[in-house]
Amino acid sequence: MSDSLKALPDSKLGQYTLGVAAHLLLLLAWYLFVRIGEVPKFVMPSPADTFGALAKPNYDWWKNCLVTGTEIFAGYGLALVVGVLLALAFTWSKLLEALVLPLLVTLNMIPKVALGPLIIVWFKYGVFPNTLMAFSIAVFPILLTTARGLREIEPDLLDLVRSLRGSRWQLFTKIQLPGSLPYVFSGMKVAAVLAVAGAIVGEFLGSDRGLGYLMLQVQVTLDTPAMFMAVILITLLGVVLYGIVLGLERWLVPKDARVS
Numbered sequence: 001m002s003d004s005l006k007a008l009p010d011s012k013l014g015q016y017t018l019g020v021a022a023h024l025l026l027l028l029a030w031y032l033f034v035r036i037g038e039v040p041k042f043v044m045p046s047p048a049d050t051f052g053a054l055a056k057p058n059y060d061w062w063k064n065c066l067v068t069g070t071e072i073f074a075g076y077g078l079a080l081v082v083g084v085l086l087a088l089a090f091t092w093s094k095l096l097e098a099l100v101l102p103l104l105v106t107l108n109m110i111p112k113v114a115l116g117p118l119i120i121v122w123f124k125y126g127v128f129p130n131t132l133m134a135f136s137i138a139v140f141p142i143l144l145t146t147a148r149g150l151r152e153i154e155p156d157l158l159d160l161v162r163s164l165r166g167s168r169w170q171l172f173t174k175i176q177l178p179g180s181l182p183y184v185f186s187g188m189k190v191a192a193v194l195a196v197a198g199a200i201v202g203e204f205l206g207s208d209r210g211l212g213y214l215m216l217q218v219q220v221t222l223d224t225p226a227m228f229m230a231v232i233l234i235t236l237l238g239v240v241l242y243g244i245v246l247g248l249e250r251w252l253v254p255k256d257a258r259v260s
Contacts, residue, residue: 045225050232053225059214061233067210069237071127071199075134076241079191082135083142084184088172091150108140112198116205130202130210137198138191142184149183150176185249192245196238 027047033039034046041049054061086104090097112133123129153176177184203212211230218226 042222042224045228049225050228053223053229056226059218059226061229064209064211064214064230065233065237067127068199068203068212068234071130071134071202071210072195072237072241074127075131075199076138076191076195078131078135079138079142079195080188083139083187083191084146086143087146087150088176090147091176092168097147104140104143112137112201113205116202119202120206125206125208127209130199130207133202133205134195134198137201138195141190141194142187145183145187145190146180149180152183153179181253185245185253188245189242189249192242193238195241196234200234 031047034044053059086100090101115136116133119129119132123132199210200212203210204216207213211234215227215230218230
């Protein structure tokens with residue numbers, strides 16, 4: 001029995017089984033903590049009370065999930081495109097890298113919460129400013145890891161393609177991008193987590209829709225089950241995004257080449 005348990009993490013089915021079991025154990029611990037400890041509902045609701053909040057139509061869960069999901073995925077997609085293109089531009093021009101990269105590092109040091117009021121002044125409320133918040137947090141890890149991956153390409157291989165009169169686009173699509181994909185996905189996985197945080201921070205600071213906005217509204221009435229349900233839905237959106245990134249990595253990057 002012990003040998004079979006030790007072998008579980010070595011197989012895909014075993015890894016999924018352990019993952020599901022861990023989540024079920026968390027739900028059980030949550031239920032027992034509330035039940036045995038007689039914790040008041042407004043402090044920590046039971047799992048049943050939490051999922052029961054979905055039945056309240058006035059919270060418009062579907063619409064708010066759609067808004068937050070749009071902000072997360074749009075900000076993440078924009079961060080991916082801009083991060084990869086900037087990294088590519090840095091490989092083409094050392095002067096550009098020397099000028100722009102220190103500036104980007106400085107701008108990245110600015111607390112994004114401090115930018116919230118300014119973004120509201122510039123762009124008002126809505127999906128777009130929250131998308132920008134998600135983008136601003138997620139773009140930097142993609143940029144750094146992609147730039148590193150592009151620098152890891154063998155110079156002799158690049159010289160060979162140039163000697164065959166390959167264009168910069170051919171050089172990028174045929175050599176640089178495939179060779180740097182392990183590093184790109186490494187940054188994408190970090191950025192997936194940050195994009196969720198960025199979108200929710202934006203909704204906390206200034207928004208009239210979304211799950212973060214809904215959390216602030218139900219906080220006033222101490223509807224803790226609804227707050228917990230909003231957190232769970234935000235987490236699910238992040239899990240979906242992270243799962244998509246992992247799926248693409250397994251499809252495009254050989255297992256031995258993946259960056260842990």
